[in-house]
Amino acid sequence: MENLSDKLLAWWDANRADLPWRRTTDPYAIWIAEVMLQQTQIAAVIPYYQRWLTRFPTVAALAAASWDEALKLWEGLGYYGRARNLHAAAQMVVADYDGRLPATVSELMNLKGIGRYTAGAIASIAFGQPAPVLDGNVIRVLTRLFDLDGDVTRTAVKNELWRLADSLVPGQRPGDYNQALMELGQTLCLPAQPRCQLCPVTDMCRARRQGTQLERPARPPRKRAPHYDVVAGIIWHKSGDGRFLIGQRPLDGLLGGLWEFPGGKRENGETLPVALRREIQEELAMTIEVGDFLIQINHAYTHFRITLHAFHARHTGGQPQHIGVADHAWVTLADLDRYAFAVTDHHIIASLRQQSTVNE
Numbered sequence: 222m223e224n225l226s227d228k229l230l231a232w233w234d235a236n237r238a239d240l241p242w243r244r245t246t247d248p249y250a251i252w253i254a255e256v257m258l259q260q261t262q263i264a265a266v267i268p269y270y271q272r273w274l275t276r277f278p279t280v281a282a283l284a285a286a287s288w289d290e291a292l293k294l295w296e297g298l299g300y301y302g303r304a305r306n307l308h309a310a311a312q313m314v315v316a317d318y319d320g321r322l323p324a325t326v327s328e329l330m331n332l333k334g335i336g337r338y339t340a341g342a343i344a345s346i347a348f349g350q351p352a353p354v355l356d357g358n359v360i361r362v363l364t365r366l367f368d369l370d371g372d373v374t375r376t377a378v379k380n381e382l383w384r385l386a387d388s389l390v391p392g393q394r395p396g397d398y399n400q401a402l403m404e405l406g407q408t409l410c411l412p413a414q415p416r417c418q419l420c421p422v423t424d425m426c427r428a429r430r431q432g433t434q435l436e437r438p439a440r441p442p443r444k445r446a447p448h449y450d451v452v453a454g455i456i457w458h459k460s461g462d463g464r465f466l467i468g469q470r471p472l473d474g475l476l477g478g479l480w481e482f483p484g485g486k487r488e489n490g491e492t493l494p495v496a497l498r499r500e501i502q503e504e505l506a507m508t509i510e511v512g513d514f515l516i517q518i519n520h521a522y523t524h525f526r527i528t529l530h531a532f533h534a535r536h537t538g539g540q541p542q543h544i545g546v547a548d549h550a551w552v553t554l555a556d557l558d559r560y561a562f563a564v565t566d567h568h569i570i571a572s573l574r575q576q577s578t579v580n581e
Contacts, residue, residue, distance in 0.1 A: 225366075225422060226391040226398050232421035233401035238263075238408075241270055243400075248322040248347035249280050255342045256303050256334070260523075263407075269298050281320050283311040289561070292478050296561040301476055306334025324348040337383070346396035353386035354399045355379075358406025364438040365410060368427035373438040448526045452497040453484035453566075454534040455573065456509055463553055466536070467560065468505065468546035475522075480560040482531060482569055483546065493530050501534075504545030508538040516572040518565050531569045 237243070240263065242254035253273055257266045276294055277283040283291065288308055295304035310332040314322055322343070323329055329340035337355070344350035360373055363385060371378035391398050409416045415434050417423050428434040456466040468483040470476050485500035487493060494511040501509050512533040519528050541549045552560075554577060557570055 225389065225425060228421045228425075229401040229405065230391075230394060230397055233397055233404065237400070237404060241267060246347065248324075248343060250274060251347045252322060252339075252343050253307070255339050255346075256307055257298065259303060259339070260300055261298060265298070269295070279320075280311050280314045280322065283308060284315040288478065293559075293561040296479075297564065297567075299564075301479060303334065305472070305477060309333040310335065322347070324350065326350065326352050342399065345390070345399050349396060351390045351392050351395040353383065353390050354403065355383055355386050356403060358403045358410070359386060359399075360438050361412065362402055362406045362410045365415070365428040365434050366422065366426050368431055368433055368437065370433075370437070370439050372441060374440055446521070446525050448528070450487040450493070450496075451484060451527045451529045452487055452493050452500060453482040453529055453531045453569065454497050454501060454509060454511070455482055455515065455531065455569070456501070456507070456534045456536050458551055459536045464551040465553075466505075466541065467550055467552055467557075468541075469548040469550075471545070471547050476563050478547070478561070479563050479566075480550075481563060481566050484531075485545075494532065497532060497534065505549065506539050506542035506544060507536060509534040510537050515576070516569060518568045520565050527565075529565050531572070 242251060245251065254266070254270055257270055257273075273294055277286060277291070286308070288305070291304055291308045292301065295301065298304075313332055314320060318328075323331075324344060324347075326337070326340040326344045329335050329343055330337065335343075341352040341354040344352040345354065360382060363369070363382060364373065367385070369378075369382075371381070373379060373382065405420070405422075409420050413435070417426070417429050417434065420426070420429075423429055426434070428437050454466075458464045458466070466483060467480045469480050470478060472478050483501055483504055484497055485504065487496035488499075491499070497511055498509060501507050512535060515531040515533055517528060517530055520526070543549065550556075550560075554570075554574060562570065
C-alpha cells in the first residue's frame with residue numbers, strides 16, 4: 222500500500238491539472254472549490270469559482286452578504302442547496318470559530334452542508350490531515366484496484382470502502398494523495414472506457430488482472446427516471462401596466478430560494494390550462510385567465526424529467542398569498558436581471574424578450 226501512494230504521488234507530480242484552487246493554500250478557497258465541484262464538471266466550475274472569490278474573498282465577506290446576493294452569484298451552477306449551506310456555514314464559522322475554518326474532520330462536519338467527504342477533502346488538502354475521501358471517482362478506483370464486487374449503493378459496502386480508504390491515506394502529503402486518487406478516476410479510470418495502459422497503478426489492479434474492470438463498481442440496474450408535465454404562467458397584472466408576477470420557491474425544497482414563473486405539475490386527466498389555473502389558486506390564492514401558449518421546454522433533473530409548458534395569463538382576481546411560495550414580486554422584463562432563476566425559467570425569459578423585440 223505504501224507503493225500505491227508512492228506511485229500515485231509520482232504520477233500526480235508529473236501530470237496533475239493546473240486548476241485555480243490548486244494554486245492556493247487558503248482553506249476557505251479550497252472549501253468553496255470542493256463544494257462547487259460536487260456533481261459538477263470542472264470546466265463549469267472554474268468561472269463560478271473565480272467570480273465567487275472575487276465577490277466573496279473571505280468567510281467574513283460571504284457571511285456578511287445577503288442570501289439573495291449569494292444565490293444570484295450561484296445562479297446556473299445547479300444543486301442550489303450547496304449555496305444555501307455555504308452561506309449558512311460561513312455565518313457559523315464567523316460566529317463560532319472566530320472567522321477561521323476548523324481543521325479537523327469532526328469540527329468541519331459540524332458546519333452546515335459539510336459531510337464526511339467534504340470534511341476529509343478540506344482537512345487533507347488545506348490542513349495536511351491524513352483524512353480519507355470517498356466520492357464516485359475514488360469508489361471506482363478502489364473497487365477496481367481491489368476487485369470488490371459488493372453493491373456500492375448499500376450502506377455496509379460503503380462503510381467498508383470508507384475503512385479501506387482510511388487505511389490507505391499516507392501520513393505524508395495526504396491532500397496530494399487524495400487529489401491524485403480523484404484525478405485518476407476523472408482522467409484514466411473512466412467508467413466505460415478505462416485507460417488502463419496509461420494508469421500508474423495498473424500492475425496493482427486486481428480487476429484489470431481478472432478482466433472485471435467494466436463490472437466495477439457494482440450497482441443495481443438504474444431505474445428509468447419518471448417524467449412529469451409541468452405548467453408555468455407569465456401572469457400579467459390586470460392593470461395592463463406591463464408588469465407580470467414571479468414567485469420565490471420555498472427555501473427548503475428543490476431549487477430553494479430561486480425565483481420562477483408560478484405553476485406546477487399537471488395532475489392526471491387535467492388539461493394544461495386547467496392545471497395552471499389550479500396551481501395558481503393553490504400556491505397564490507389568485508384567479509387567472511390562461512391565454513396564448515409561449516414555449517415548451519424539456520429538462521432533466523437528477524431523478525426525474527419534465528416537459529415545461531409556459532403560457533401567457535392574465536390576473537383576474539385575488540391578491541397574491543404566500544401559500545406555496547416564499548415571496549412574490551410584480552416585475553417588468555427589465556427587472557429580471559436582479560433575480561436568480563433556474564435554467565428552465567431562463568428559457569422562458571429569453572422567449573419573452575424575443576417576443577417583445579418582435580412586437581416592437
